[in-house]
Amino acid sequence: MKILIVVLSFVLTTITVKSQSAFVRFETNKGNITVMLYDKTPKHRDMFLKSVKQGLYKNAEFNRVIKAFVSQGGELDDTILNREKRHPELGTKRFPAEIKPGVFHKKGTLGAGRDDNPEKASYFSQLYFVVGKVQTDAQLDAVELKKKKKFSAAEREIYKTIGGTPHLDGDYTIFGEIVAGMDVADAINAVATNKDDVPLSPVVFNVVVISKKDALKIRKTM
Template identity: 65%
Template structure:
């Protein structure tokens, strides 16, 4: 049963997301996930769209799945870094961070992966879906002190009800969120993995951009 607070949060999210313009569907072998890409992070939105156009996510995998944390898809860190090591003559490609406090690591958030670089710049070919878990006020208080950040009242409510991974806030760029298919994302996050967090049975996906007609139909269904 939905609580009044949770219902209000979902209504607010719906009103915000309906004002956005770009949607992507992940067609996975576990079901479909529909993503909204934020206009507040235009560089990451366009980066993801370009990667889709180039076919980088035509036969992709969720290749690092950590239960109650995140499900990572696209290229692995090791693959990217090894390629860069083999070709030192080529410039290292990263996308400047677009970190903003109002976009946070709630459950269902879409983030851009990166290595441990001080600029917090993102890879061009790695994404992750946040699953996380509900937080307590004590946990959020400790994170505020440790990271020198401040969670808004609405963020606190979201983290305590829907859950997420707040310890990643202010360190990675969030550039979208799941609006349909969270049950599929949960199923992916619960698959059996090996010691390297790789699913024993591959979880594959293809990313496609929704047409204007599909977006209109989607928004109408969500009203």
């Protein structure tokens, strides 16, 4: 049964990759990471692509790295919140959440950061890659009990084999996943940091939108 679940999960992932329309490349000083943006979260996909084209993620940094949890890039919470405090006339700008069933915090997913707003709306300028940990059945049972939710058999198997951060499910928008370069994402998550989780040496990145022609090539190899 377990083998069947893993096979079905692989097949579903392959089908998902082949059907997606947008891919981007994170060019970092640790190597490149190719990311598939989910069509299932079209508003975040389009918001992110617009931000990339506007240069928001040019010479950006992974500025908060928590080992075996997430690698966060873009603007820090304090930067965003302090700017809003200094300029109340600009208002508080958040992007409506797109938290969808079946889109979960497995290792390698790309999420949008946010503050503690009750709508779970995202920042426009902060993202994170999930690294997380391999989970046990007992740990997943505890998350289900606390969050009053139920993991599907496929989700449970992925968390037990690939890993991730299941306690974030339902609270943050996930809008993409790594399809190449997970070793680079792991290397970023392993860098030395200070007590505030800031890398001791800057981890710089640029995001480039992959052309439709090259995206088609990626889909054909999956």
